[in-house]
Amino acid sequence: MRELHRxxxxxxxxxxxxxFADPAKGRTLFIDQNHIETAASGAHVPVSAxxxxxxxxxxxxxxxxxxxxxxxxxxxxxxxQALEGLNPTAVLRTYAPPDPGWDAIAGRCTxxxxxxxxxxxxxxxxxxxxxxxxxxxxxxYVMVVSFNGQGVASLDAxxxxxxxxxxxxxxxxxxxxxxxxxxx
Numbered sequence: 001m002r003e004l005h006r007x008x009x010x011x012x013x014x015x016x017x018x019x020f021a022d023p024a025k026g027r028t029l030f031i032d033q034n035h036i037e038t039a040a041s042g043a044h045v046p047v048s049a050x051x052x053x054x055x056x057x058x059x060x061x062x063x064x065x066x067x068x069x070x071x072x073x074x075x076x077x078x079x080x081q082a083l084e085g086l087n088p089t090a091v092l093r094t095y096a097p098p099d100p101g102w103d104a105i106a107g108r109c110t111x112x113x114x115x116x117x118x119x120x121x122x123x124x125x126x127x128x129x130x131x132x133x134x135x136x137x138x139x140x141y142v143m144v145v146s147f148n149g150q151g152v153a154s155l156d157a158x159x160x161x162x163x164x165x166x167x168x169x170x171x172x173x174x175x176x177x178x179x180x181x182x183x184x
Contacts, residue, residue, distance in 0.1 A: 003059065004020055004029065004056065004059065004060070005020065007020075007022065007056075008020035008021055008022045008027065008028075008029060009021075009022055009024075010022065010023065014030075014032070016032045016033050017030060017031050017032030017033065018030075018031050018032075025040075025042075026040060026041045026042035026045070027039065027040050027049075029056060029060075031060060031064060036057060036060055036061065036064070036066070038053045038056055038057065039075075040052075040053065041077075050162070050163055050166060054159045054162070054163070057155065057159060058155065058159075061155050068151065068152070068153050068154065068155075069150070069151025069152055069153060070151055070152055070153075070154070070155055070157070070158035071147070071148060071149060071150075071151040071158075072146075072147070072148050072151075072152070072158050072161050072162045072165065073145070073146065073147045073148075074145075074146045074147075074162050074165040074166060074169065075143070075144070075145045075146075076142075076143070076144050076146075076166065076169035076170070076173070077141070077142065077143045077144075078141075078142055078173065079133050079136070079139040079140065079141055079142070080139065080140045080142060080173065080174065080177045081138065081139055082138045082139060082140060082181070083181065086138070086181065087137065087138070088131075088132040088133070088137070088138070088139065088140045089110070089111050089112070089132040089137065090184075091180060091181055091184040092111070092112040092113060092114065092130070092131065092132060092180070093109075093111070093112045094184045095112070095114060095180050095183065095184055096112045096113070096114045097112065098112055111131065111132050111134070112131075113129055113130060113131030113132075114129070114130050114131075114176075114180065115127070115128065115129050115130075116128045116176070118172075122148065122150070123148060123149055123150040124146060124147070124148045124165075125146070125147050125148075125149070126144055126145070126146045126168075126169075126172070127144065127145045127146075128142070128143070128144045128172060128173070128176060129141075129142065129143045129144075130142050130173075130176055130177060130180060140177050142173040142176070142177065144169040144172060144173060146165050146168070146169060148161065
């Protein structure tokens with residue numbers, strides 16, 4: 001744990017666990033009795049962050065003695081630049097038009113998004129959202145959450161699965177936006 005604390009300058013005791021953080025780099029590592037969660041966030045997260053996370057998990061898992069099966073949850077978020085002159089809000093409102101009757105309940109609808117749920121043959125579930133990026137009107141915001149509830153028998157298999165899932169999320173995000181734009 002001392003080794004991890006060197007990499008994460010902030011250490012906070014939380015109920016039933018501990019939170020390591022490096023705010024300057026947008027990294028966190030949360031450990032409790034039931035799971036380990038590691039995250040890297042920021043405008044540009046390097047691909048090497050995945051390997052760093054995997055190394056940290058290899059360090060932590062034997063210490064806390066988690067038993068298999070290991071379940072993997074991967075969350076990927078990012079933005080996709082729209083083509084010049086393309087308005088993501090207009091595209092998504094055309095693709096998934098809101099019902100005008102909703103306006104009477106909540107006020108005029110100004111944005112729309114789409115959400116898809118996928119289930120793989122291996123039981124992996126993926127929840128994908130595409131919406132306009134509110135702070136930048138020329139970009140799509142995409143979020144995909146992936147979870148394998150069945151788990152895998154070894155930590156190495158879980159880490160490999162997480163690594164592969166990052167590629168699936170990237171490919172799915174790009175394809176979904178391209179197809180939505182192409183149909184609008």
